[in-house]
Amino acid sequence: MEITGLLSIDPGLESFKDHFRYRMQRFTNQKQLIEKYEGGLEEFSKGYLKFGFNREAGGIVYREWAPAAQEAQVIGDFNGWDGSNHRMEKNEFGVWSINIPDSGGNPAIHHNSRVKFRFKHGDGVWVDRIPAWIRYATVDPTKFGAPYDGVYWDPPPPERYQFKYPRPPKAQAPRIYEAHVGMSSSEPRINTYREFADDVLPRIRANNYNTVQLMAVMEHSYYGSFGYHVTNFFAVSSRSGTPEDLKYLIDKAHSLGLSVLMDVVHSHASNNITDGLNGFDVGQSTQDSYFHTGDRGYHKLWDSRLFNYANWEVIRFLLSNLRWWLEEYKFDGFRFDGVTSMLYHHHGINMAFTGDYNEYFSEATDIDAVVYLMLANSLIHNILPDATVIAEDVSGMPGLGRSVSEGGIGFDYRLAMAIPDKWIDYLKNKSDEEWSMKEISWSLTNRRYTEKCVAYAESHDQAIVGDKTVAFLLMDKEMYYGMSCLTDASPMVDRGVALHKMVHLLTMALGGEGYLNFMGNEFGHPEWIDFPREGNGWSYDKCRRQWNLVDTEHLRYRFMNAFDKAMNLLDEKYSFLASTKQIVSSTNEEDKVIVFERGDLVFVFNFHPENTYDGYKVGCDLPGKYRVALDSDAWEFGGRGRVGHDVDHFTSPEGIPGVPETNFNNRPNSFKILSAARTCVVYYRVEEKEGNHNSSDIGAANETLTDIAKLGDFEGINETSPADAVAKQEDLKAAQPSLIADDIATKANTETEEIEEETSDDK
CATH class of the missing domain: 2.60.40.1180 (Golgi alpha-mannosidase II)
Incomplete structure (x- = not known):
């Protein structure tokens, strides 16, 4: 592979060609090693067929990478949580395994029964952990603060969901509806995958979106983390249903012509010990851990653990995770969260990126993470050539959205994250007379040549408590009592509805090659999002979407929703987003x-x-x-x-x-x-x-x-x-x-x- 493609696009990168050559050589070397020892990326990324629980001839084989463990057992409902008769053996690579024979021709571990990995570490202490590769995890809802349990998920054929619809053709340009299943109900409760599929997906398609981006799919024990503190990477969030329920949702989306992207979190992991991957860290060396040791292994702002992307088993784990979601659940691509944190050793903390290329290509660059992302994007597009992969990066890293073959990192799109910040600044701090047409235009068009962007005026970030959506910034409290069409609109509401439409269409038409909207913002949802917490009495009242507002004919919310439909339809007919x-x-x-x-x-x-x-x-x-x-x-x-x-x-x-x-x-x-x-x-x-x-x-x-x-x-x-x-x-x-x-x-x-x-x- 050569880097000439990237350098020809941006001659300013010529001064950093040694950096690009080095990381390309690292990428090539890693691929060659994987080819030599694992048979290539294709086989290497099928780790879930080897690790975790898998049915093999005459029994269930369970494997777990835990080199720091001195002894290990598998426990669960099947053996009364007594592992003395189910001790595991360790090989030279730190992988523990056990073959559990069938009993009477049936699996010894029953489908939907609880399991855990018990091991003794160097201090002589036995601990119980959820298996790292577990495919489902649940918690007793009647016990406040109870830890999750791993669940053996292998439904009999009649109970397995069978996909009926093919993936839709890849859209020329993604019009993305960002959604959180749990908070998609109009009622103050957690919504289910099937309810979302039946009630919300038709709304999304009726508004002429072609892509759904699902947040909080990977299991996370803390609901208020918005799904970003992942505890179990191969498990679907059990709050909203089972793995079969999620498959139903994705299949239904495909039937409506909607592609489905997953908000994947490979930038960090929850620091939970009893029910998270962090529980496997018992003070061992970094080469024997999923994470870096010492301060390097912790994100100070996110209070989470940071992966060691140089570790062979970490690379296997994360690459297999991507294949798992693509093949088992038929996702059509990913939005990678927290890419900035991955790209740099400083994780972007206290950094104000100016665009100086020295900020991107220096000793601060985490080459191990860059190589992992190059491997990840290569794998995804090998498995699914029409996949859509989006990077969330605030730094503006050059080449992030160019192909690996020409020296880039391989993402199809990057989020245009400066755009919402510009709109917030204008709506908060400037009078209408102070708005600069040149500055607005420049902010929307200031993106790297030939690197596609997904533009948005607001996402979930602007909808959470402590922040304000565009509609709330424009109309404030009048959104609560000034939205009736039965009376003339106040000057604030009249201005707000008008600018809401203009801001969103201008962002879509001028800001990128794709467009994103967060659930409810299309009609100016009046409430911020406040997840249940001690401070609000564990209330779900502001962790929902009030669809009744847009369905009520005499409320002005429907005008903003109608315009959202129309501007999406405009692109559906004229394909202006895909035009250069x-x-x-x-x-x-x-x-x-x-x-x-x-x-x-x-x-x-x-x-x-x-x-x-x-x-x-x-x-x-x-x-x-x-x-x-x-x-x-x-x-x-x-x-x-x-x-x-x-x-x-x-x-x-x-x-x-x-x-x-x-x-x-x-x-x-x-x-x-x-x-x-x-x-x-x-x-x-x-x-x-x-x-x-x-x-x-x-x-x-x-x-x-x-x-x-x-x-x-x-x-x-x-x-x-x-x-x-x-x-x-x-x-x-x-x-x-x-x-x-x-x-x-x-x-x-x-x-x-x-x-x-x-x-x-x-x-």
């Missing part, structure tokens, strides 16, 4: 207007709080006729209907042909529009050869004002008050189809009914 054409032609500070082209669309954002511009000229590339594709000011999105959707906008040539500097805003053509205050409008170019395009474009899906007028008397609509307009829309509701992507929503509902029928036996 992105040209910002105007960032007018006085007018507070941003104009840009993405793909074949022209986007116009007017952030001015008061000024509406009639006859406003915007530049474009191709000549012809343009029409409205999406309008945030449309009535169905809670707007005022100031922009005519049945208007044809014809272009005029600009400047001297062949002399770009004489063009208008560096564009060879222009057309004039009405740009209303606090609105965003997207225009598409009409292809004359296709005839009247309007019947199949986004404008048709959203219903133009002309179409609405056919259904009722909407003359003088610009003079109609918002309350009256809503009332008229309600009167028309029975006479017209859903305003937003009704065909897709209907398709999703139909497929949902089909899978419910086909899987009724599994419930």
